[in-house]
Amino acid sequence: MxxxxxxxxxxxxxxxxxxxxxxxxxxxxxxxxxxxxxxxxxxxxxxxxxxxxxxxxxxxxxxxxxxxxxxxTERKDISSTSGGEGDAKSLLRTLKTVLTFRPNVYLLLAYCCIQAAVSITHGAIALYVEYSLDREDQIENVILASMVSSALAMPVVAFVVSKIGKKTCYLCSQLVAIPLFIGLQFVPRGSLAVYAIVIGLGFSSGAHFFIPWTLMSDIIEDCYLQTKERLDTAFFAVLFSTNSVGITVGLITATVGLEIGGYEIGSCFQPESVGSAMRTLLSIFTSALVFVGVLFIWKFPITEERQKEIMEAVKKRKLASASQHDASQPNGSLSDMNQEVLIPEETSSSIPNGLQEEDKLVSSDTDLSVLSVCKESAV
Structure with a gap:
């Protein structure tokens, strides 16, 4: 094998x-x-x-x-190696399968809520630093700290995932973000403590950017085990769409918060209500969205035990596919097959071991009567 x-x-x-x-x-x-x-x-x-x-x-x-x-390069043999049987399904039936598959529903809802919170943070953090903390000179540095911490979080998150699992890591990283978001409400004016909160939120965002895509692979394999259909493209397309929806909801929420806070576009001076609105937006709204997302993550049905079962099933499927591949290959060369057919076992065992190859063919010790047997075997 x-x-x-x-x-x-x-x-x-x-x-x-x-x-x-x-x-x-x-x-x-x-x-x-x-x-x-x-x-x-x-x-x-x-x-x-x-x-x-x-x-x-x-x-x-x-x-x-x-x-x-x-x-x-695109794989040309993807249809034969993926094991899928759903090529003839209509688009509507495929979407129905994807959107009603229970693990995928929980992941999409969690991802949308958390992505909306992250987008609110990206859209309002500069206004928060400007009007809530009165630190206009730190806007670019705060944004840079957020992005750098998100990038540096990737290898750390990957290491933690290998130790405690995907679902647990995702759940814990978002639980940590809730008190950090609430902490933005209580940062004093002029304080640089916002850097510690932003860096912590950056690591939480890094986990959000990384883990859901790895969970999607488990969802796809679980769906295949239950339906015998490969719907990789549909699953990832829906997740991309959910990402766009979460970003749109977050930016719209930030804009509505500015309107409620009385922000005046183009004005050099803004009312105090703008700073208060930014504190409320970045603390209450974001923490509430993340909390709802955490609930959906907690209800996510693919646990570590289920993931092990899925990986075991995938391994068995690959072994079966490899066995079929070996069975479809020729068992040997033509000369080997001819040798097995034309030379009977008893004849080969009767040849003395000390003879050379050419002696085996012309030796007087060889029983020439086996030629008739060879002829019958060949025919």
Whole structure:
């Protein structure tokens, strides 16, 4: 039987870098768009700054797209290796299966709530620093600290996931974010304690950017075990759409909060109610959204035990596929097959061991009567 680890060639470092660079563009756009929404309202960025940042975003997106297009290849045998049977399903039936699959429903609801909270933070943090803390000179540094901490959180989250599991890590990381969001309500004016909170929230956001995508792989395999259908594309497409919905809800909520707080676009001076509105928005609304998301994560049905069962089933399926692949290969070369057919076992055992190969063919000790047996075997 063929070893499964040897039947599939691992991805090269170049391929992994291509996939990684290709995913940078959308994430950078979503993060920076929320940050610059705030800086636009605060009027801290000039026209040239916007032009430079827009050009940089376009270049990053173009580089990511070109890297994916020319640095990766599409698998042509995906239909035969995936084991799927759902190619003929209609779009509506596929969406119904995806949107009604219980583990996926819980993940989408949790992801949407937490993504909305993260988007509110990205969209209102600059206004919070400006009007709630009176630290306009720290806006760019606070945003930078948030983004850097989110990036640095990725390897830490991956290590923690390997120790305590995906669901537990995701649940704990978001539980930690709730008191941090509430803490934004009580940061004194002029205090730099906001850096500690922002860095902590950055690590929580890093877990949110990383873990749901790994949970989706478990959902896909679980769905296949129950329905015998591979719906990878549909699952990931719905998750991407949920990501966009969460970002939209978060930015709209931040805009509504500004309206309620009495923010005046273009004015150099804003009322005190704007600072109070930002505190309320970043503490109460975000913590409430994260709390609802935590409830959905807690109800997520794929536990560590279920995940082990899924991985065991996947391993058995791969072994079965490898066995079928071995069975479909020829059992030997033509010469080996001819040798087995034409030379009877008793004849080969009657040849003396000390004879050379040519002696085996012409030796007088050889029983020539076996030629008739060989002829009958060949026929």
């Amino acid at each position: 063929t070893d499964v680890t040897k039947t599939r060639k691992p991805l090269s470092v170049v391929t992994k870098l291509c996939y990684g660079i290709g995913g940078i563009g959308p994430d950078v756009i979503f993060l920076v768009f929320g940050a610059y929404t705030s800086t636009f309202l605060v009027q801290v960025a000039q026209k040239n700054g916007y032009m430079i940042s827009s050009a940089a975003l376009c270049l990053v997106t173009l580089a990511g797209s070109l890297t994916v297009a020319f640095g990766t």
